Amino acid sequence: MDHNSDYVIEMLHITKEFPGIKANDDITLQLRRGEIHALLGENGAGKSTLMSVLFGLYQPEKGEILFNGKKVEIKDPNDATALGIGMVHQHFKLVEVFTVLDNIILGAETTKLGFLRKKEARAKVEALSKKYGLQVDLDAKVEDITVGMQQRVEILKMLYRDNDILIFDEPTAVLTPQEIDELMATMREFAKEGKSILFISHKLNEIMAVADRVTVLRKGKGIGTIDTKSTNTQELSNMMVGRPVQLQVSKTPAKPGEAVLVVEDLTAPSRVHKNKNAVKGVSFTVRSGEIVCIAGIDGNGQTELVSAITGLGKTNSGKVTLCGEDISRASIKARGRNMSHIPEDRHKHGLILDFSLEDNMVLQRFKEPQFQSHSFINRPAVRKYSDRLIEKFDVRSGQGSETIARSMSGGNQQKAIIARELDRDKKLVMAVQPTRGLDVGAIEFIHAQLVEERDSGKAIMLVSLELDEVLSLSDRILVMFEGEIVGELDPAKTNAQELGLYMSGAKRMDRKEAAE
Amino acid sequence: MKKDQIRLLESNGFQSVLSSIVSIIIGLIFGVLLILVVGLLDSNLGIESAWEGIRLVFAGLFSTGRDAFGTLTWGFNSINMGNMLFRATPLIMTGLSVAFAYKTGLFNIGAPGQYLMGTMASLMIALGIPSDKVHPVIIWILAFLGAMAAGAIWGAIPGLFKALLNTNEVIACIMTNWIAANLVTWLFDISPFKNVTESTKSGYIYKTSFNNVATTKLGLDKVFPGSQVNGGIVIAILIAVLVYILMSKTTFGFELRACGSNKDAAKYAGLKDKRDIVISMAIAGALSAAGAALYYLAGNTELYWSTYQSLPAIGFNGIPVAMLALTNPIGVIFSALFMSMLNIIGLQITSLTAYNEYITDVIIAAIVYLSAFALLIKQIISRRIARKKGGSK
Numbered sequence: 001m002d003h004n005s006d007y008v009i010e011m012l013h014i015t016k017e018f019p020g021i022k023a024n025d026d027i028t029l030q031l032r033r034g035e036i037h038a039l040l041g042e043n044g045a046g047k048s049t050l051m052s053v054l055f056g057l058y059q060p061e062k063g064e065i066l067f068n069g070k071k072v073e074i075k076d077p078n079d080a081t082a083l084g085i086g087m088v089h090q091h092f093k094l095v096e097v098f099t100v101l102d103n104i105i106l107g108a109e110t111t112k113l114g115f116l117r118k119k120e121a122r123a124k125v126e127a128l129s130k131k132y133g134l135q136v137d138l139d140a141k142v143e144d145i146t147v148g149m150q151q152r153v154e155i156l157k158m159l160y161r162d163n164d165i166l167i168f169d170e171p172t173a174v175l176t177p178q179e180i181d182e183l184m185a186t187m188r189e190f191a192k193e194g195k196s197i198l199f200i201s202h203k204l205n206e207i208m209a210v211a212d213r214v215t216v217l218r219k220g221k222g223i224g225t226i227d228t229k230s231t232n233t234q235e236l237s238n239m240m241v242g243r244p245v246q247l248q249v250s251k252t253p254a255k256p257g258e259a260v261l262v263v264e265d266l267t268a269p270s271r272v273h274k275n276k277n278a279v280k281g282v283s284f285t286v287r288s289g290e291i292v293c294i295a296g297i298d299g300n301g302q303t304e305l306v307s308a309i310t311g312l313g314k315t316n317s318g319k320v321t322l323c324g325e326d327i328s329r330a331s332i333k334a335r336g337r338n339m340s341h342i343p344e345d346r347h348k349h350g351l352i353l354d355f356s357l358e359d360n361m362v363l364q365r366f367k368e369p370q371f372q373s374h375s376f377i378n379r380p381a382v383r384k385y386s387d388r389l390i391e392k393f394d395v396r397s398g399q400g401s402e403t404i405a406r407s408m409s410g411g412n413q414q415k416a417i418i419a420r421e422l423d424r425d426k427k428l429v430m431a432v433q434p435t436r437g438l439d440v441g442a443i444e445f446i447h448a449q450l451v452e453e454r455d456s457g458k459a460i461m462l463v464s465l466e467l468d469e470v471l472s473l474s475d476r477i478l479v480m481f482e483g484e485i486v487g488e489l490d491p492a493k494t495n496a497q498e499l500g501l502y503m504s505g506a507k508r509m510d511r512k513e514a515a516e
Numbered sequence: 517m518k519k520d521q522i523r524l525l526e527s528n529g530f531q532s533v534l535s536s537i538v539s540i541i542i543g544l545i546f547g548v549l550l551i552l553v554v555g556l557l558d559s560n561l562g563i564e565s566a567w568e569g570i571r572l573v574f575a576g577l578f579s580t581g582r583d584a585f586g587t588l589t590w591g592f593n594s595i596n597m598g599n600m601l602f603r604a605t606p607l608i609m610t611g612l613s614v615a616f617a618y619k620t621g622l623f624n625i626g627a628p629g630q631y632l633m634g635t636m637a638s639l640m641i642a643l644g645i646p647s648d649k650v651h652p653v654i655i656w657i658l659a660f661l662g663a664m665a666a667g668a669i670w671g672a673i674p675g676l677f678k679a680l681l682n683t684n685e686v687i688a689c690i691m692t693n694w695i696a697a698n699l700v701t702w703l704f705d706i707s708p709f710k711n712v713t714e715s716t717k718s719g720y721i722y723k724t725s726f727n728n729v730a731t732t733k734l735g736l737d738k739v740f741p742g743s744q745v746n747g748g749i750v751i752a753i754l755i756a757v758l759v760y761i762l763m764s765k766t767t768f769g770f771e772l773r774a775c776g777s778n779k780d781a782a783k784y785a786g787l788k789d790k791r792d793i794v795i796s797m798a799i800a801g802a803l804s805a806a807g808a809a810l811y812y813l814a815g816n817t818e819l820y821w822s823t824y825q826s827l828p829a830i831g832f833n834g835i836p837v838a839m840l841a842l843t844n845p846i847g848v849i850f851s852a853l854f855m856s857m858l859n860i861i862g863l864q865i866t867s868l869t870a871y872n873e874y875i876t877d878v879i880i881a882a883i884v885y886l887s888a889f890a891l892l893i894k895q896i897i898s899r900r901i902a903r904k905k906g907g908s909k
Contacts, residue, residue: 312784333786341784349784352777363774363785372767 007069008033008196009054009085009165014063016049019398023049024060027222029215031165036187036197038207038228040240041217042439043411044396047200048090050217051167054198055087056080086163088154090170090410091347096143100136101125104157121160128159132186144272146299148179155186166190167198170410172206178297178504184210202240202439204233205468216240241441251451254475256287260338260428260459261309266318268301268308277316278304280483286428291450291460293474293491295467297503301483302463303344306432309461311335312349323427336364340421344432344463350417351405358386358401361420393419394445411438418446422453429453432463447473467496481505531901532842535894539840540854542893543886547573547879551871560870568869573879576861582868596864598736598743600856602814606631607852608752609807610834612759613671613800615843619763620796621776626674626689627804628831629696630667634805635819635828636700637666638812642724643709652728656813659729663809664802670696671801672794679790685797693831697824704821711818721819730815744817748810753849755806760845772796804831836884842891858883 009031016024024046031037041047052058054065056074064071067083074080080087094103101118104125110117122138129136134152142150151171158166168187172180187197187210201207207214208228216223216239223239238244262285270278278301286292294302307313309320311332320328323338343349351360362371362382371378371385386401395415397403405413418434431450435443450473454460464470470477471491479487479502486508489499501507548570555566568588572579577596580589610627617624641659674688704710704721711720724730734747763769775782775792782789807830811817837855841847862876 310784331786332783336786343784348778348780350781352774352781354777355774359770363781366770367767375766375768377765377767377770 006032007066010066010069011050011054012064012066014050014053014060014065016046016053016058016060021398022220024053025220026062027217027220029222030225031196031198032213033196034191034194035212036191036199036210038199038201038211038214039217040202040204040207040214040236042202042240042441043409044219045217045240046220047217048169048409051087051169051198051200054080055085055167081161081163084162084164085167086158086161086165087167088151088158088169088171092147092150092154094142094150094153097141099139099141100145100149100153101138103142103153104138104160108161125156125160128156132159132189133182134186140272148298151183164194165196165198167200169200170202171199172201172203178500180206204236204440207236208233218242237440240439249447249451249472251473252455254290254454256290256475257457258288259285260288260323261286261461262319262321263309264319264321266305266308266320267316268304269314269316270301271304271307271313278483279308281318282480282483282485284478284485286459286461288427288457288459289454290475291454291462291473292476292478293462293464293470294480295464295470295477295499295503296480298465300480300503302432302480304483305480306344306430306463309335310339310341310430336426338426339428339430340424340426341430342418342421342432342434346410346413346417351413353404353406355405356401357390357395357397357403357405357408357416358382360405360416361386361389361401363420364424389416389419389423392423393449395419411442414438415442415446418449422449427459429458429460430463431460433465434462435464435466435469443469467499470499471496479503481508531894531898532844532847532890535897536840536842536847536851536890538897539886539890539893540883542889543883544573546886547883550875550879550882554871554875558870565869565871569865569871572865572868573861576864577857579864579868588868594740595742596860598740598745600853600860601736601740601749602744602746603856603859604852605748605752606807606811606830607833607837607855608749608756608849609810610804610831611837611841611848611852612756612834612845613803613807614834614838615841615845615848616759616763616803617796617800618838618843619776620772620792621779622675622678622685622793622796622800624671624689624797624800624804625686625832625835626671626692626797626801627834628827628829629689629693630670630801630804631808631828631831632693632696632700632823633666633670633801634663634808635812636703637805638663638809639709639721639724639819640703640707642729642813643722643727645727647728652730653732655727655729656731659724659813660806660809663805667805667808668798668802671804672798675794675797678797679793693827697827701822701824704819710821717818719820719822721821723815723818724813725815729813731810731813744814746814748814752807752810755803756845756849759803763845804834807834833884840890842894855884 007030011027011029014024014027015022027046027050029039029050039047039050049058053060054074056076056079065074066072072083095106098106101122105121110120125138128134134156136149136152136156137145142153171183184206187199191197199211211228213225213227214236215225216236218240264283266279266282267277268279270276282305294305296302304313308315311330315328318328319326322335327335347353352363362385365371366377371381383401389395390400393415396412397408414436422429434450435446438446450460462474474491477489477491477494477499478485479489479499481503482505486505487502488509551569551573552566555561555563555569571588575590577600578590578593580591580593583589610631613627613630614624638659641662642655645655645658647655670692673692674685677683677688678685709721711717711722731746731748734750736745736747763773771787772792772795774785774787775789779789812819833855837848837851840851840854858880862880865871865876866873
């Protein structure tokens with residue numbers, strides 16, 4: 001056995017260019033057999049490009065890929081699959097109207113005489129699901145299940161295909177703390193069995209917790225590969241960003257003013273089971289000058305609560321008052337007069353992906369006098385406005401305001417939405433997972449923006465699944481479990497453990513105590 | 517300079533035009549192959565006829581018949597030219613109808629029905645208002661607007677079903693097509709407009725010129741003597757430009773495109789997505805119906821009124837016209853002209869060679885079919901260009 005076979009995959013001196021940008025500039029990445037190797041970098045550092053090269057989606061201009069020490073050409077994803085490379089993409093590649101089982105076996109179906117042998121497939125998937133504790137509802141349609149479960153479906157897809165090299169692109173971005181712990185345990189289990197894992201992330205704690213080694217990228221260049229044992233989060237973040245980073249949110253104590261959003265005894269139907277309530281009699285108040293966070297494990301009614309308040313979903317009963325006005329039955333447009341909304345699903349609601357960035361920037365506002373003259377869109381005004389937001393919020397894209405939203409990276413898409421929503425300058429900011437999938441630098445910036453909004457007298461309702469964010473950003477925490485608010489906590493006086501107990505339903509406050 | 521070239525290759529407009537041209541060429545090559553195959557297989561035809569057929573496919577518009585020795589002659593043919601413009605007129609409108617709906621996220625396969633409703637409304641108004649009491653120009657305008665209103669209502673019906681009951685617009689459109697076919701036949705059957713004065717005609721409605729109503733010629737008959745052309749082509753082109761401006765420059769068009777591209781995001785932004793679906797379909801219907809009005813108000817066209825067993829091909833042909841133009845309203849003008857040129861070419865081949873009309877229909881249909889692949893070709897082209905750029909420095 002030659003020395004090279006220590007490495008199952010070696011990407012040597014990879015260079016990949018796009019118009020106007022060197023996405024990968026002489027990057028080397030060596031993956032050992034049975035290791036968890038993290039790939040760390042900010043948005044646009046070239047992580048996704050590098051992985052797309054490995055997965056055969058792009059051809060590099062320079063450099064080569066070795067598999068078990070032998071040079072290989074990966075021309076398309078089929079070549080990658082043949083080498084046992086599997087990938088969980090940041091944006092899942094699932095057929096929404098198919099069941100979970102159908103999605104898992106899609107493209108690798110077992111057949112007999114041209115007929116599907118679903119029973120065997122089901123048995124195999126069930127065994128895998130049990131072995132690794134990846135719980136999924138095999139008969140549910142993908143469009144009806146939570147993002148967390150969708151990810152488990154993606155992982156099962158790789159396992160079902162017996163892949164040995166597993167790429168996880170930002171896998172924890174969509175998960176709850178508990179789910180993250182489970183995922184990490186699963187990843188360790190995989191590594192123990194000799195599978196090699198590439199873990200793309202910008203979350204330093206997770207990398208420190210699970211990875212053996214980490215390769216840091218910055219602006220398309222490889223900064224270095226180090227053992228996680230010999231480093232710490234501060235050093236890693238400095239390597240990644242290229243300057244010392246503030247990891248903690250700095251803010252003064254909140255000075256809550258008048259009530260902006262008052263929710264009284266609200267019930268709302270579930271998205272999945274139409275005849276069940278997902279929100280069961282929730283009451284709370286958000287005042288100006290404070291950040292109130294709805295914490296909870298994904299799928300406990302947060303989405304439906306937000307939909308009921310914003311008007312995107314239905315309300316069964318109860319009352320929502322915004323700035324003294326009863327909006328329980330108001331149109332989305334009417335609610336929008338006093339509310340901006342950073343939506344949970346940026347592709348479904350937040351952006352029109354086939355529109356340019358500037359068109360997306362004025363999505364709610366194109367009819368305002370400043371952006372039109374006699375019903376014609378005032379292009380120069382739109383461009384000027386969009387350029388200003390791009391500059392202020394550092395939204396990076398290939399062609400500035402003209403960039404088609406679809407071609408932008410996820411982080412920059414999110415920044416564009418946040419820019420648009422915060423600039424609308426509304427009394428209530430509904431921020432649903434505002435930093436989902438963003439890098440440290442961008443999170444730092446967005447947190448600072450939200451705190452600034454708070455200090456200028458806005459009421460901020462934050463829905464977050466990330467404990468770090470919940471604890472560091474909010475002034476008040478309301479924990480939601482199975483459609484009810486089961487606890488109100490002061491972030492200064494609680495910790496992740498206590499929060500976790502409420503989130504999992506192990507602990508709850510008296511209802512009267514919890515409300516208000 | 518290299519950079520300018522790359523920018524040109526990358527520009528969306530360039531890729532669109534290129535892909536339309538490429539698909540036309542593929543269609544024509546296929547047509548040529550068909551002519552060759554049929555020519556060689558059919559004992560009446562042979563290689564001589566095939567060669568004539570091939571030349572006619574490319575230049576049939578400029579064919580002027582045969583000389584005394586039986587060889588094909590070529591030159592400016594005002595009848596061909598004028599008739600091409602005349603036949604393109606309704607195609608532009610149905611093409612616009614499909615393209616408009618497509619841009620707003622709807623597939624309007626209901627153009628034939630809307631076209632029929634426009635036919636009925638325009639003819640009934642044009643023939644029903646006596647021209648000795650009302651000025652024919654006023655009647656013409658009323659007939660044109662009436663047709664658009666009828667088409668708008670007919671288009672709005674599938675729109676309402678889609679908006680309120682989430683019924684797929686394709687299914688509702690197919691239903692309304694056949695309802696229109698039967699409704700129009702029935703209403704003409706009980707109408708006083710059936711042509712009974714010309715004994716050679718049976719089953720036709722009066723031409724509108726019987727009531728002195730006819731589209732103004734705008735001098736085009738002088739430019740293309742002997743042809744059916746009239747001012748309708750100018751009106752159709754104007755409407756195409758208007759639709760382009762409406763879609764790409766106005767807040768209204770922005771709203772409709774937003775709803776069409778992402779209904780959920782439009783709803784999120786507070787736009788009235790359901791209302792917009794109905795409006796889009798109504799406008800699409802009005803455009804189709806306007807095409808019918810421009811065709812039947814010409815004064816020299818007549819309708820075979822018992823139409824309940826078939827739907828007007830011009831309605832369906834709006835689909836390939838729109839696809840070939842990649843749903844660009846300005847592009848629709850050119851693709852409609854191309855389609856109607858094919859139509860003229862088909863007539864030329866039938867009349868000048870031994871190819872019968874069925875074979876020419878097949879050939880023309882094949883060209884139309886392949887031309888509608890423009891979108892696919894565009895994807896291939898842009899991928900090629902992107903890869904080339906990625907591959908070289």
